[in-house]
Each structure stands twice: as structure tokens, then as C-alpha cells.
Amino acid sequence: MSDITTDPGSPPLPDSPAPQTRKAKSTGRVGDKVFVGLSRGAGIALLLIMLAIAAFLAVRASNALSANEGNFFTSFEFDLHSDPPYFGIAVLAFGTIVSSLIAMVIAVPIAVAIALFITHYAPRRLSGPIGYVIDLLAAIPSIVYGLWGALFLVPHLEGLYKWLDDYFGWTKIFEYHDGAARSLFTVGILLAIMILPIITSVSREVFRQVPAMHEEAALALGATRWEVIRMSVLPFGRSGVISASMLGLGRALGETMAVATVLSTSWDIAPSLLDAGGGTFAQNIASSFGEASGEMGKDVLIATGLVLFVITLIVNGAARLVIARNKEFSGANG
Template sequence: MKQAPSAPAPGHAPATKAPAPRAAGTATRRGDRIFLGLSRGSGILLLAVMAAIAVFLSYRAILAISKDQGNFLTTFEWDPNSTEPVFGIAVLAFGTVVSSVIAMVIAVPVAVAIALFLTHYAPRRLSGPIAYVVDLLAAVPSIVYGLWGALVLVPHMNGLFSWLDTYLGWTGIFSWQGGPARSMLTVGILLAVMILPVITNVSREVFRQVPKAHEEAALALGATRWEVIRMSVLPFGRSGVISASMLGLGRALGETMAVATVLSPTFDIQASLLDPGGGTFAQNIASKFGEANEQGRDALIASGLVLFVITLLVNGAARMIIARRKEYSGANA
């Protein structure tokens, strides 16, 4: 004899079937669908804009290079406005890379040290005003940095150049002939000052996200404050510091007015970092665009394409470095 199903006990609701899990990337609510569509559309639009820029630069660069009477990669001359144009990017590539490397070597250690001081050493009433000043430095326009570099930094670099020539002049890289201090080293120092607030702000925010449990565990094991930073803070924030450095490097690679104001406008490569001369992609475009004819503008666009490719390669390298350090990301902490 079959037993009838028992009624649910009083006060207990009948069991309901659990809803089936939704597949990843799907949305059921109207607001979710709208937000998903806008997000996807924004990403696709960004890719389309980047592709359009690349196509435009490539097309105009091909037009310019096809008329170049020299080697675009190795020629140490820039004369695209003549009837037989001759131009190359050797000087520009050298100046862009060297000035950016100098800026990064100076700015990254100082920025990381400032960020660590503000987050782990300075008292709150002192770290607040310092952080506020750093934020203000990040908002200063480039032309203001350029004027400061030309009127203040360049006249006061003679002492440093003399010291470097006395003690390191035998290397050839730091030999000085006594000319004006409008050189690659001065530009690198100016760029370091400009990118310092960007790297400091991002690194400071990354260090603030370090789990307190990690630091307290290290302190409980008897670690000193520096050992806590070395074992817990720096490994956790390594990918963030790399990202901050890449942001600063992007600004250093593309800086225009500050470099054009400080650097001596001579199209050559000096063996010494203290001798005037050199150039960068952005500085050359800014200074030569006004006097360029159609062929000259195409040549400048071709140099801009090279800067565009260098920036993409730098960002790609940064992404690869961060991907290899996933164990230090905040998501896996």
C-alpha cells in the first residue's frame, strides 16, 4: 500500500528549486545588459581608435619614407623640406631612449622611497601635507616645468657638470667641454622631476593596500620595520610599482614642451651626456612642425609612428613582467 506524501510541517516553507547558475558574461536584468553593452562598446571603440591611429600613421609614414633619399633608421640628418628630402631618426631614437632611461634611473628609486616613507614611516599629520604637495606637482603643466628647467635648472647645473667631469670625465660619458648645460643629462633630470609625482602617487596607493595581516605576522615573528617592508610590502606592491613606472615612462617618452625648452636644438649625437645637443621624437615634432611643408609633415608623422611603436613595446613588456609576477598581485594576497 503506497504511503501518501506527508504535508510540510507547520512553520516550514516547502523546499524550492535552486535557480540554475548563469553562464559567465551573461546578464538578465535590463540595467546589467545595458552596462554590459556599454562596456563592450567602449572596449571595441578604443580598439577601433587605436587601429585608426595606426593606419593613419602608417599610411603617411609610407608616403614620406618612399621619398627619403637617405636611410630612415640610420641617417644623422633631418631635412625633409628640400626637393630631395633626406631625414632619419637615429638622433631622435637615441635622445628619446637615453633621456627616458636617465629619468627612470633617477625617479623610480626616489619615488618608491617617498611612497614608503609616507605609508610606513611618516606620522599622519606629516604624511598628509607631503602627499598633498606631491599631488600638486603632478598637476603642474609641462611648460611650467620647461620654464623652470631653462631659467633655474640649466644655470645651476655647472657645478654638477664640473664635479662629474673632474671625477668621472675619464669615462667619456661624463666629460664636459664647458658649454651650456643644455644636454641630455639635464633633460633626464628635468623629466625625472616631472614623472616623480606620478610614480609616487600610484606606488603610495599600492603600498596602502598591503594586508595588515601580512605586516602584523612579520612583526610577530620579530621582524624589524625594514624587514617587514622587504618581505611583505615590496613583494605585494611589485606589480603596482612596475605599472607606476610604466606610466612615468610613457610621460617621459612623449614629453614635448619641457624638452624643447631645455635641450639645445642641434641634430647630432654626443658621446658625452654633458655636451649640448641631441633631440627626441616629441621635441623634434613640436619644433619642426610649424616650418614643415607637406613632405616635412609626413616625415614628422613617420617619426611619430616610431614613437607610437616604442610606446606599445614598452607597455607590452610591462604587461609581460606583471603577468610573470601574478603571485604578488593583490588579488592573490
């Protein structure tokens, strides 16, 4: 590198300022220290509460599992009054997973479509009221949804059931035998309506965070509105939509009163989703807790609650892994 010569009479060149580095630690102010301490304490307290819940469930469930005479994972019988206890979770696991999957298949596409309509298609004077109504639906109590499902949804689904049986009954999955529409498919539809506001609200806020420069760049290249959504909005909001879906799935897995109001419990797994009967973990705990006799009967229900707890942890852990894999999208990191 060549030397730079300067006039002897000219003032010396100022030294270039050293690059500034952002301090990662607190500034030392009392307010910052208090905030850091409260945040750290809240995180530790949350972990301790989760560990306490897990320990309680594990200890109480171990009493029932050690005395259980049936196969916990494959038995279809569930007797709270037998001594020693005889119970299994096959029917409950099937009903919980199937009804939640039905709800997700129905709710997620509709919720994403509503969120896109509010943020990118509807005029401002219309998007505001729609968003307000969506948020209001999320505040309706579960028992209200359950009563509406039992008194309105169940009687009006018989026509849909007959249509599914006429065109898809050959699959045996949608084979309908006359009777009240109190089945896992009805529960899935009801759960889809319940989780729709949650997924829509979170997805709407995520789509609003898309950088305007991404959309403007796509429009400048001649993209249509749908192409802008497909190339800019959806990739940016993928992680947020997954998070919203997991919030909805968490409610669907643990929903109690609405399912107990609509579903007629039956300890059998039917090949058709339209057959009455079935059960879920949360619904069984709520409906059977009052008749559970003694500590052993309650321990049996706690054992099923432990399974639901583990399923929820697995689902949320899988969601975190999926979100972590999607972080390489440049717009989501900027």
C-alpha cells in the first residue's frame, strides 16, 4: 500500500473512529437490573411449575399403572371400579388424535385464507370489523360452543352424513348408519370452529409484519397479487402460521366441555368416522372424575392425563423443530 504524503503545514489527519460495539450486558441502572431479575425469575418459575406438574402426574399415575391388569396402550376396556384396575388408552388416544387432525385439516386452510383476505384483499373499512368479529369469537366460552354443537350442529349434520355416505361410503371411512350425528367427525368440525379464531388472529398479525419492500419488489417485477402472496407473504409468515396452528392444536387436544356435550362415549374404535361413539382424554377425565371411586380411580384418570401431557409436549417440540428449520428464509431474519 502506498504512503500518503501531506503538506507539512497542514493539520494532521484525524484518526478514524474505532468501530462501536453494542454492549450485551445491562447498563447498570437499577431498573434494568430489576427487569433482568424479574425476567429470569419468571422463566425459572415457569420451568419449576412444569416440572412440578410432570412430577405430580408421574407419581400419581405410577400407582395406577403398577396395579393395572390390562395393557395400558392397547386395551379397549376402561373400568374405574374394578379392583385391581383394568384400563387402557387405545380408544382415547385414537379419538383425541383423529378429532384433532380433522379440526386442523378444516381450520388451518380456512384461517389462513381469512387472514390473507383481511390483510391483502379486503378494504380497510371492511377488514377492521371482520378482524373484530374474529377476535370476539375467540372469547366465547367452550360450554357455549358445546351447547350450540349439541342443539344445532348435531341435528343439521345428518344431511352431510348421508351425502358423504352416498359418494364416499365405499371407503368405509365415511360409511353412515342412521342415528344421531354424535361422532368424531362432528367433534372435529366443532373443534375446527373453536380454533379458527385463534389461528386466524395470529396469522393475520404475522402477515401484517411482512416487509413492504418485499411486496413492492415483487410488484415491480410484474407479479400479480396472488404471486406476491405466494412468493413473499407466505414464505415470510410460514413460521408464524405453524406457531398459530400449534396454538389451535393445543386447544383441540385439551378441549373438554364442548366435546363432552357433543360426543357419546363408546369404548370401541369404529372404522367409520361417522359412527357414533369414541372418546378423548380430556372429555373422559371431565365426564368420569365425579364417579371415580377412591384414590385409585382418580389415579387412573391422572394416568390418562399424563399421556395427554406427553402428547402436548411432543407436538410443541416438533413444532419448534419445524420453525427452526424455516428460519433460513432471509425475510424472516431481517
